[in-house]
Amino acid sequence: MIEYSGQPHYLVAVDCIVFGFDGEHLKILLVKRGLEPEINKWSLMGGFVGANESPDDAANRVLKKMTGLEGVYLEQMQIYGEPGRDPIERTLSVGYFALIDIHKYEAQLNDDYEAEWFLINDRPKLIFDHDQMVADARKKLRYKAALHPILFEMLPKKFTIPQLHILFEEVNDTKIDTRNFSRKITSTGLLIKLAEKDRTGSKKGAFYFKLDKKKYNANSQAFLNLMPNLKI
Amino acid sequence: MIEYSGQPHYLVAVDCIVFGFDGEHLKILLVKRGLEPEINKWSLMGGFVGANESPDDAANRVLKKMTGLEGVYLEQMQIYGEPGRDPIERTLSVGYFALIDIHKYEAQLNDDYEAEWFLINDRPKLIFDHDQMVADARKKLRYKAALHPILFEMLPKKFTIPQLHILFEEVNDTKIDTRNFSRKITSTGLLIKLAEKDRTGSKKGAFYFKLDKKKYNANSQAFLNLMPNLKI
DNA sequence: TCAAAAGTGTTGTCCCTACACCCATGT
DNA sequence: ACATGGGTGTAGGGACAACACTTTTGA
Numbered sequence: 001m002i003e004y005s006g007q008p009h010y011l012v013a014v015d016c017i018v019f020g021f022d023g024e025h026l027k028i029l030l031v032k033r034g035l036e037p038e039i040n041k042w043s044l045m046g047g048f049v050g051a052n053e054s055p056d057d058a059a060n061r062v063l064k065k066m067t068g069l070e071g072v073y074l075e076q077m078q079i080y081g082e083p084g085r086d087p088i089e090r091t092l093s094v095g096y097f098a099l100i101d102i103h104k105y106e107a108q109l110n111d112d113y114e115a116e117w118f119l120i121n122d123r124p125k126l127i128f129d130h131d132q133m134v135a136d137a138r139k140k141l142r143y144k145a146a147l148h149p150i151l152f153e154m155l156p157k158k159f160t161i162p163q164l165h166i167l168f169e170e171v172n173d174t175k176i177d178t179r180n181f182s183r184k185i186t187s188t189g190l191l192i193k194l195a196e197k198d199r200t201g202s203k204k205g206a207f208y209f210k211l212d213k214k215k216y217n218a219n220s221q222a223f224l225n226l227m228p229n230l231k232i
Numbered sequence: 233m234i235e236y237s238g239q240p241h242y243l244v245a246v247d248c249i250v251f252g253f254d255g256e257h258l259k260i261l262l263v264k265r266g267l268e269p270e271i272n273k274w275s276l277m278g279g280f281v282g283a284n285e286s287p288d289d290a291a292n293r294v295l296k297k298m299t300g301l302e303g304v305y306l307e308q309m310q311i312y313g314e315p316g317r318d319p320i321e322r323t324l325s326v327g328y329f330a331l332i333d334i335h336k337y338e339a340q341l342n343d344d345y346e347a348e349w350f351l352i353n354d355r356p357k358l359i360f361d362h363d364q365m366v367a368d369a370r371k372k373l374r375y376k377a378a379l380h381p382i383l384f385e386m387l388p389k390k391f392t393i394p395q396l397h398i399l400f401e402e403v404n405d406t407k408i409d410t411r412n413f414s415r416k417i418t419s420t421g422l423l424i425k426l427a428e429k430d431r432t433g434s435k436k437g438a439f440y441f442k443l444d445k446k447k448y449n450a451n452s453q454a455f456l457n458l459m460p461n462l463k464i
Numbered sequence: 465t466c467a468a469a470a471g472t473g474t475t476g477t478c479c480c481t482a483c484a485c486c487c488a489t490g491t
Numbered sequence: 492a493c494a495t496g497g498g499t500g501t502a503g504g505g506a507c508a509a510c511a512c513t514t515t516t517g518a
Contacts, residue, residue: 004267004321007280009241012313012324035236048239055313055324078308079326081244081287089236092244092287092324094311162470180508182471202469204515225506394497412481414498434496435489457480 011091014059015046015130016074017137018067020102021154023163025119026170027102028134030126031066032114037088038127044134045115046093055094063098066113073099073153077133077140085129097137099153145171146227148220149190152211160198160206161185172227188224190215243323246291247278247362248306249369250299252334253386255395257351258402259334260366262358263298264346269320270359276366277347278325287326295330298345305331305385309365309372317361329369331385377403380452381422384443392430392438393417422447 018029033043047062049055056076063072077095085091102117118124120138125131145151151167152159161182169176185191192212197205250261265275279294281287288308295304309327317323334349350356352370357363377383383399384391393414401408417423424444429437 004243004280004323007243008283010244010281011236011239012242012244048236049242049313049324051240051322052315054315055311076310079287079311081281081326083284083286090283091236092281094313160470177508177510178469179471179473179510184507199516202515203517204468204470206470392497409482410496411483411498411500416480431489435491436487436495436497437489438497 008090011086011089012049012055013046013091013093014049014055014062015044015080015093015095015133016059016063017044017077017095017097017134018063019097019099019120019137019141019154020105020117021167021170022102022117024166024170026167027117028120028123029067029100029105029115029117030123031116033127034113041127042124043127044130049094059094059096059098066115067100067105069100069105073150075140075144077137080129080133082129095133095136097141099141099150101154101156103156142172147224149188149216149224150220152190152216158194158196158208158210160201160208162201162206163198168227176227188219190219240322243318243321244281244287245278245323245325246281246287246294247276247312247325247327247365248291248295249276249309249327249329249366250295251329251331251352251369251373251386252337252349253399253402254334254349256398256402258399259349260352260355261299261332261337261347261349262355263348265359266345273359274356275359276362281326291326291328291330298347299332299337301332301337305382307372307376309369312361312365314361327365327368329373331373331382333386333388335388374404379457381420381448382452384422384448390426390428390440390442392433392440394433394438395430420451422451 020027020029029045030042031045033039033041045062045066047058047065049058050061053061056074059074059076060070060072063074064070074096075098077097079092079094081092083090085093120134123134126134145168151164151171154167155163162178164185165176165178165181168181190212191209194208194210196208198208199205252259252261261277262274263277265271265273277294277298279290279297281290282293285293288306291306291308292302292304295306296302306328307330309329311324311326313324315322317325352366355366358366377400383396383403386399387395394410396417397408397410397413400413422444423441426440426442428440430440431437
């Protein structure tokens with residue numbers, strides 16, 4: 001019987017930074033931690049990687065369990081593995097960031113967990129190294145969104161250009177010229193204009209668009225330069 | 233005494249995809265595996281994460297041990313954690329890619345390990361999921377190198393533009409116009425022209441350059457569009 | 465009629481690519 | 492002299508940012 005004798009074994013967890021957009025501000029979803037230590041403090045959604053699942057599986061399972069949502073946009077970020085990051089026992093955690101449509105979440109809220117949306121810039125202090133994870137996720141989201149059309153994942157199926165515009169400004173924490181933005185985003189060819197208008201925001205109303213799924217899936221790897229004066 | 237009772241524990245390893253450049257072709261450094269199972273098969277440089285080190289520490293330690301080199305460019309890629317990826321025992325592995333100056337390596341080769349450079353496109357089959365790791369690393373290297381000035385890490389302190397040019401072509405597996413390339417790369421302002429010329433490649437000789445460390449460190453996060461017709 | 469937001473037009477600038485051509489030098 | 496890479500010049504086109512303007516419609 002072959003074995004890797006004498007090597008230490010560790011717990012492996014996943015933690016998810018869940019981003020949402022309420023139409024005005026970027027938010028993250030936090031939960032009150034249900035186990036010791038630090039019980040009842042705010043933390044990211046997380047859980048241990050089970051014996052028969054990959055970390056990706058685990059992250060999807062955790063999200064399903066805590067939000068009720070499946071098929072969420074989920075991206076592996078990095079591993080957090082400093083020896084002392086969990087005071088009880090050595091635990092390595094794989095950080096993920098998730099993008100969800102906040103309204104979809106509210107529709108099927110799972111009340112078993114005390115979860116709450118917080119403004120990204122006004123959130124409680126989190127346990128362990130979770131604040132670092134949020135900072136890293138924010139940075140990575142910005143980076144990725146500048147080059148790839150992923151922010152659609154935080155909007156409903158039907159959305160308007162002004163909505164998308166505000167979202168881009170929120171994520172990048174900057175002002176973007178509305179006129180150039182709408183042209184740039186439509187010129188990607190990823191949007192399909194619908195006949196219907198959203199009239200809640202203005203008298204004139206803004207046309208709804210939906211994503212061209214086919215082109216979206218084909219182009220999700222392409223570089224798009226979605227941000228003016230691209231700098232990080 | 234608080235504990236996370238009943239959760240499974242796993243081995244955690246690191247595996248490094250080490251890239252090098254011999255002046256003509258992109259290569260990777262492989263080792264003959266020294267333990268069962270699959271002993272004497274070719275594999276990536278790897279090792280288990282020790283009790284008092286982070287995965288990043290472990291990757292640096294493994295590289296130091298097997299190549300003798302310190303301060304190597306090392307970047308975390310992703311975690312590989314499918315339940316059955318190691319047939320002996322569940323092991324999660326953090327993949328890293330490393331860029332090293334192949335000549336520096338040869339200068340202080342560690343003969344304790346049977347290590348060998350292989351052409352990236354002509355390498356032996358590797359154990360477990362290491363072939364997948366190499367494919368992922370190649371893709372990530374290409375992606376990153378298109379936007380950030382990291383390929384310098386594979387060249388000596390003094391290098392010529394034609395050398396850099398071939399390296400870019402190798403990494404991206406494409407032809408790049410030499411004339412436009414040299415202008416684009418010098419226009420980044422990251423290079424300092426030296427008085428000396430390399431005359432091994434041509435009669436005229438090509439000027440040596442070195443990296444402007446100060447600007448390099450300041451700009452390593454900037455987007456640079458180093459590849460024409462940027463597509464992935 | 466007016467305010468307010470949506471969205472189109474316009475223009476100058478800069479960058480990028482393609483390609484021609486000159487440069488330096490060992491043989 | 493001439494072959495061989497190294498490197499610069501140049502011109503056309505396209506993208507992009509800046510900003511003016513029109514459109515739509517509820518109040």
